[in-house]
Amino acid sequence: MHRQFIKNMIFMEKIRYRSKTLMILAIGMQILGLVACKHEDLTIAVPNENIRPAADFVKNNYEMRLFYAAIKKVGYVDQLNGTGPFTILAPTDEAFNRMGVYNPSDFDKMNQDSLKKVIGYHVLPRRLMVSDIPNNGIDVRYATLSDAELYVSRASTNPNGGAENELYFSGSEVIRQDVVLANGSLQVLDNVMKPNFNKTVQSWLAGQPEYSVFVSGLKKFNLWDQLAGKSEFTIFAPNNEALKNVGITSASLNEMDASKYQGDVLFGVYLLYDRHFFVSDTQVFARINSNSSFNYFLKNSGYYMTFGGGKIYPSFKLGFGLVLRPGNGPADSPIKSATGDIVAKNDNLCSNGLVHHLMDGMVTPEQALKK
Structure with missing residues (x-):
């Protein structure tokens, strides 16, 4: 056993x-x-261990080196690497190039307080994703680190079907959406936003020498003082060369007898009253309701204007156009049209409206003579 x-x-x-x-x-x-x-x-x-906080992410992104240089210059690095949450609206280097900024040293030439406010305008003290913004919302306002509100428009639904989700911050298009950060989110902008803190459209124009003839014309025809008030304006500003194309110079203005001309036509043609339109709004309107134009009569006049625009071929950058007619009847053929598609010169946001750059004049003195 x-x-x-x-x-x-x-x-x-x-x-x-x-x-x-x-x-x-x-x-x-x-x-x-x-x-x-x-x-x-x-x-x-596996857990993503490579997600960085805001400033570090910008620093390590090759297309945002100028934006990081600006963040560093104004002392925002430590704050943006902090707890947050933040939403970073980061312009590309190409966007800064269009503003004439090519090297980090270019920021040394700028007023540092103003630069800090502008960079702070590109940071929201909250985490904002596309889905947080109202569908087809126009000019939804959000606070920034500069204590100034910016405007967000989201074209999310096309009436012909399909979601577009085009997104614009104060007129600047988002070309890369909802980048996740360790302490918030980031949206990449195709343009640098241009807020002019506490400046009216009047004070902004007064500080731009290239529009000096336009300013003189507004003063001569009693259209200037209203631009310092609380009423909103969208201004299509022709520079000195553009007005010269329609026979208006500083010298010719001095010789004009204002009583013989329709000021609301000759210079009022460049003023859109009680409206606050970014150039991007034309693109948003086209996406939402298939109509990118806004039509209106000039103030105190029977002349009829169409403001429209969108992404213009071949660059597919945002631009606008104006078409002036003697009236809004079917037989009223266009008198003149002009465009503005220099992205860096449009969407100058002021406390009581916006100023866009118009590349040609609209009305000659002869066309504005009183009958």
Whole structure:
């Protein structure tokens, strides 16, 4: 009995050993099989340890080196690497280039307080994703680090079907949406926003020498003082060269007898009253309701204007156009049209409206003579 018991124990140990050996071989074959068979679609969910806080993310992004230089220049790096949450509205280097900024040293030439306010305007003290913005919302306002509100428009639904989700911050298009940061989110902008804190459209124009003839004309025809008030304006500002194209110069203005001209036509043609339109609004309107134009009569006049625009071929950058007619009847053919598609010169946001750059004059003095 004792010998038989020992034999049984030895037999069971051999079975246990063989089973263990077979199991090891099976595991080894599985490992070899995984190595031999390449599964391209095999993904393993692991925590993303590479998500950086805001300032570090911008610093390590090749297309945002100028924006990071500005952040560093005004002392925002530590704050934007902090707890947050933040939403960073980051213009590309190309966007800064259009503003005449090519190197980090260019920021040394700027007023540092003003620069800090502008950069702070590109930061929201909250985490904002596209889905947080109202569908087809126009000029939804959000606070910024500069204590000034910016305007957000989201064209999310096309009436012909399909979601567009085009997004604009104070007229600047978002070209990359909802980048996740460790302490918030980031939206990449195709243009630098241009807020003019506490400046009216009047004070902004007064500080721009290239519009000096336009300013003189507004003063001569009693259209200037209203631009310092609380009423909103969208101004399509022709520079000195544009007015020269329609026969208006500083010298010719001095010689004009204002009583002989319709001032609301000659210079009022460039003023849109009680409206606050970014150039991007034309694109948003086109997406929402398939109509990118806004029509209106000039103030104190029967002349009829169409303001429209969108992404203009071949650059597909935002631009606008104006078309002036003697009236709004079917027989009223256009008198003149002009465009403005220099992105860096449009969307100058002021406390009581916006100023856009118009590339040509609209009305000659002869066309505005009183009958």
